[in-house]
Amino acid sequence: MVKMGLNSEGSQLSCGCGSSCLGPMTFHSEAKGQLVTLSEDGRRATRDTSSFRHGLIFSSRPLRVQEKVCVRIERCVMGWHGALRVGFTSVAPGSRAVPSLAIPELTDFPGYWAIPVPEQQCLPGSEVIFWIGPSGSLHVQTADGQRHRMKTRVDKHKPIWAMIDVYGQTNTVLLLGSMKKCFFSTRRSCPVPTVEPTEETCGYSNVPIEILERMMNQNSLEEQENRKNDNLSCCQSNRKSTGYESMEECVVCYSDIADVMLTCGHRCVCSHCAWRVLSEFGTCPLCRYRLRPIDSDDCT
Template sequence: MSRLQERSRLSSLPLHISGNCTRSISPRTTSISHLHRMPLETSGSTGCGWACLGALTFDSYALGDQVTLSQDRRKASRSKTTFRDGLVFSSRPVRVNERVRLRVENHVAGWQGALRVGFTTVPPRDRSLPLPQMAIPNLTDIPGHWAKPIQEKDCHAGSELEFWVSRGGTLYLRIMGFRKVKALEGVNLGQPRWAMVDVYGQTTSVLLLGSEQRVLMGIRRSCPAPKHLPLQNMADHSSVNHANEEQTKMVCENGKISLRGRLEKCASDSEASKHCVVCMAAEASVTLLCGHRCLCLQCSFRVIREFGTCPLCRRPL
């Protein structure tokens, strides 16, 4: 088969990308040895396609004790009554040269130090809770963690920055669009890396603006973040507060029954019950994606965080 015939044949085939996206191969870019160098979409659209890096939000499981996430998990806020316990991590691994973009939303005077950013090879869902109080030195003293403090003068409300890891394992920073700065070296490229952000000191709130990866033929960008948590009726509750878990400890009958045991026991109860199947006291006000209304608001935080499935039908949330 001639090269021209081969290109004609390939031009009619769809190229399957991750997710539900497909893209037809252009005849001028169908050389089999160069498929990985196909032109990328460079428009402002971040819809799922060849140029899409996937959604990037903060992980809702591994949160510092004083952190509150917005409903779309893009904004992380720390209590102003303390300077620490502000750790958050990205919801997925970040690629080499994928630049994570942040904006400082709020800051307060009175504390020393400010935002810290970096990467880790430890998956957020594999971490034990509660998290350490600070990224530096609590986590950076542990293998698999790299972080750099940002100067206070660069962390006023409205300041924007981006950070990424190069192919040489170097952590770079760029603040307010100025030239990049080499922060540190030696980041492990042999394992997936999650972005790590410590909302520390004077920094009390940051917004995750997304990410982008500059490649030879264009720019790849992260998807827009989902607008809502995987709950259907949380319009009256604009945030997920890690501290709400403390209010769910009463469901354990004086500590004699674990939450898992309670869920297993209640899964066989009537699905039409008006009471939460965990605490058996408050009204079941939260409707899950599967359609079951079986949890009160307080218990739903812990169930989603620790199990991630409906207690009745076990459908993932």
């Protein structure tokens, strides 16, 4: 028989950790998006990179008010728009089919609340904390220390589960557990996390072939043009020196001007993304030409 303890808030603990434990918490093993795989005893969720959606997950048990849930973004995949969404629900996970998206497919229904975490706060290794405030609002704290709040009309006396959408650029998240500050102590969930944020666990996953093909179709004309310039290197990024005045968007971030020409001849990334492309992939996002590492001597 499993040893049961009763904590100060009256809920039963099956872990036997004692009163400092908020109770075991993992991701819900049944209620999850179609493309989600759980590992690390249900505390790591990975969405297949073939889609930006079908990455919904829930907590295995309801949360307490002001119980702060912490997740680490371990892996990202470039190319998709948007990233992690966090929130909670008063609808028991598993009582309804899990749709492909939290926003808007669930948040259109009563009992679901979620907000997108800004992309720049969802880099590999970033930690995101979210919780139910005393008034029942959704609070989110991002890696830069910024806090975001969403007013909700959640009935905090009913059970409320954490809801996470491993969406877009966010590919893998690790549940670091939860904590709740009490008068003289901090109570935590179990089991205690043991996975460190290392280069092995945190980084970028490969861009899916569908995205690469989409990029190639969009840029096929420009590609032909650029093929003529075989010898140009990434260092010839100064538009004036080549007389190139195009204002094409970067195919990675879609926000900055693509002013860096890669060694394959594709002027397809901005200087910020060029560094990431070179260090994380080592291949051109359009043609997958293996790029030579940046060498400052080439610039002279």
